[in-house]
Amino acid sequence: MLSRTADCLYWMARYNERAENTARMLDVAYQTSLMPQPVEFMHESWRKLLNVSLLEKLFESKYSIYNRENILQFMIFDEDNPSSIVCCLNAARVNARIIRGSIPSEVWETQNLSWLNLEQFLPENSSQDPSAFFEWVKYRCHLFRGVVFGTMLSNEALHFMELGTYLERADNTARILKAKYRTQNQQSQTSNKQSSLFKIDNTSETFDFYHWVSLLRSVSAFEIFRHTYSDQITPERIVELLVFNPQLPRSLNKCVNQLLQLITLLKNSKSKEIERLIGKLKSELDYSTIDDIYSEGLDQFIQRFLEKINHIADEFSSTYLIPLSG
Amino acid sequence: MSTPFDEMYDDQGRVRPHYKEFDDWLTRQADGHIAHKRAEAELIFRRIGITFAVYGDEKGTERTIPFDQVPRIIPAKEWIVLEDGLKQRVKALNMFLHDIYHDEKILKAGLIPKEQIYNNSQYRPEMRFVDVPRNIYAHIAGIDIIRAGQGEYYVLEDNLRVPSGVSYMVENRKMMMRLFPALFERHRIAPVEHYPDLLLECLKTAIHSNSKKPNVVVLTPGMFNSAYFEHSYLAQQMGVELVEGKDLFVKNEQVFMRTTQGPQLVDVIYRRIDDDYLDPLSLRVDSTLGIPGILNAYRAGNVGIANAIGTGIADDKSIYPYVPKMIEFYLNEKPILQNVPTYQCRIKADLQYTLANLKDLVVKETHGAGGYGMLIGPLATVAEIENFRKYLIDHPEKYIAQPTLALSTCPTFVESGVAPRHIDLRPLVLSGKQIKMVQGGLTRVALKEGSLVVNSSQGGGTKDTWVLES
DSSP states (O other): OBBHHHHHHHHHHHHHHHHHHHHHHHHHHHHHHHHSOOHHHHHHHHHHHHHHHHHHHHHHHHHHHHHHHHHHHIIOTTTTTTSSSHHHHHHHHHHHHTTGGSSOOHHHHHHHHHHHHEEEEEEETTOOOEEEEEHHHHHHHHHHHHHHHHHHHHHHHHHHHHHHHHHHHHHHHHHHHHHHHHHHHHHHHHHHHHHHHHTTTHHHHHHHHHHHHHHHHHTTTTTHHHHHHOSOOOOHHHHIIIIISSTTTTTTHHHHHHHHHHHHTOTTTTTTHHHHHHHHHHHHTTTHHHHHHHEEEEEEEEHHHHHHHHHHHHHHIIIIOOOOOO | OOOBBBBBTTTTTTOGGGGGGHHHHHHHHHHTTTHHHHHHHHHHHHHTOOOOOOTTTTOOOEEOOOOOEEEEEEHHHEEEEHHOOOOOOOOHHHHHHHTTTOOOHHHHHTEEEEEEHHHHHTGGGGGOOOOOOOGOOSSSSEEEEETTTTTEEEEEEEEEESSHHHHHHHHHHHHHHHHHHHHHHOOOOOOOOOHHHHHHHHHHHSSSSSSSSEEEEEEETTTSTTHHHHHHHHHHTTTTTTEEGGGGGEEETEEEEEETEEEEEEEEEESSSSSHOTTTSSSSSSSSSSSSTTTHHHHTSSSSEOTTGGGGGGTTTTGGGGHHHHIIIISSSSOOSSOOOOOTTTTTHHHHHEEEEEEEEEESSSSSOOSSSSSGGSOOOOHHHHHHHHHHOOOOGGGGEEEEOOOOOOEETTTTTTEEEEEEEEEEEEEEEEEOOOSSOOOEEEOSSSSOOOOOTTTTTEEEEEEEOO
């Protein structure tokens, strides 16, 4: 397969995955923001959300205040923000259009139609509630995935797409965990202070509960948590689930495991190094415990994980996508 | 202009025999049914993404080409003549190309002035004495046909460089079958959907070696080209790679493509890029679309290129007037299809005639394509004519002139209902081991009332073209 085609397949998949995860994250954040809470706290949690995606600077250059309207505008529609949902869907579609001859026409048409139908959600055409839009994005991404698996040969092309998907997903899950986890520590304190204001007992605990539920929901893991633990929701269990669980489709372990399988299928004369990198990360996840993470600090752990994923993505590009000549 | 020939009605207003069945069907359709189907077609074209980019539009807007639901019908007995004429013409054009890059018999015989060839920018001295596989230069030829007068067919242009439109021929047929399946039960319509198979078969013959499974690729300038849909469509339909210049490189006079598993040899390139942009080493140095060194690989016979480098000379409008003579010269046959009478402005008498009759003539640039840089006398304002006159006097050699023919019309859906609109026809002729065609072509229609410009870049639409087996 042409390296350029592989590049487009990989990015088409990454952008779809990013669009979906952004929609998930925003949907949960939006619903959380509807709960009673102090304004400063809400602004702070919106800021954290952008902080983990390294989008703070860009946001601040365009908007003065971290509030719901601005964040949604920025993360959904802003054409200057390469991670906004509109930009992701556009980039996915541009990549698909370039290689439309190399993918089944149903895959291309699904992608194209997502882009064409996006118009109806643009602010000038609609005042629908954001949740309906997030639902729609998730639905289109589910559909895309379904069409891909339902129509594509299990060959290189599919593997390059899957590889893009899992790299992006590993990155996104790690960032969601980072954003939410950091907020949690401060949140308990903040809401403790506020409990008298709301004159409700157990506000802190109640609030924490909703917070963790929202984290789980943003990676479709709430029901899975219930099913897996049948027990109280605690931060440790959440970390354990999202980092180590080998079956959860969005856990770090699952993603890295998929990467390892895919890279074995995609072996070429230059792929030794990337096989090593992924294998190493995989064994680290396999042979670490939740205690190891806490003794290192979750933040540092996630930070290191993100760097490794980044390194793997770079190595992948130079192994497969930057044309091999001579 | 006299009343143009109408494809569906004779001059008494009676439906021509080959349109009877269709007319019968059409009159029985409920009001609004066709309009409804038309909207459906537009939606489907958008979803499938059968769109083209408009040049000069900075937002990169993609448009669909309007598709008209009244088919253009050609009876079999007319088609047989057309097909013979087209094959004859393309055969002679290929012989001409081989001749001018080798023995120059036609120049020695004095049929075409030497300077007409040597001074033409489409003539490639690099191709002198280079043997191309099977002596075929124009593997894919799109010959534009019009009807005028009492319905006589004329050749308007020979498109031998990178003729486009064939994807619309195939997609229009699929769309018609999807929208109106009943029509296909009632007619015996020659199929056209196997065009990509014929094309692949033809391309595989464009190499010197006897490789059993030659690696064929389609070379595109990229997604911003207005015909990008067609490039990727043909690659997909043939099951071959669609490549850009940067995907290819030349080593040891062989062409490779850059793949995820390392370099892979390329045997045949169906290029949809003009000669000028193919090789920045030899042709146009500022080209970023091409492949450095490809000309050498080609001359060494290690890669096939379709159409051959240097084919453009036979596509030039200044050479067009000589094609009937070529047919007689090389084949010793009478031309089956006629040229439109053409005045060559480089000839003094022709220039004078042209200048004196600008308001009645169509004047075209010899290298032009796509309906740009032309004057249609009867539709132009006085100022436009005077403006054009200046160019013409300054550079007469750049222009040819033709009488404004009343292109035939075909009933077409327009806002006010159904009305006659001017049409042309572009059938494709494939030259490989044999010369082959699908029975049909792309019919383009000028949607503006009275307009004679059918190019999609200038507001033209398309129709499905039916060759009816009787």
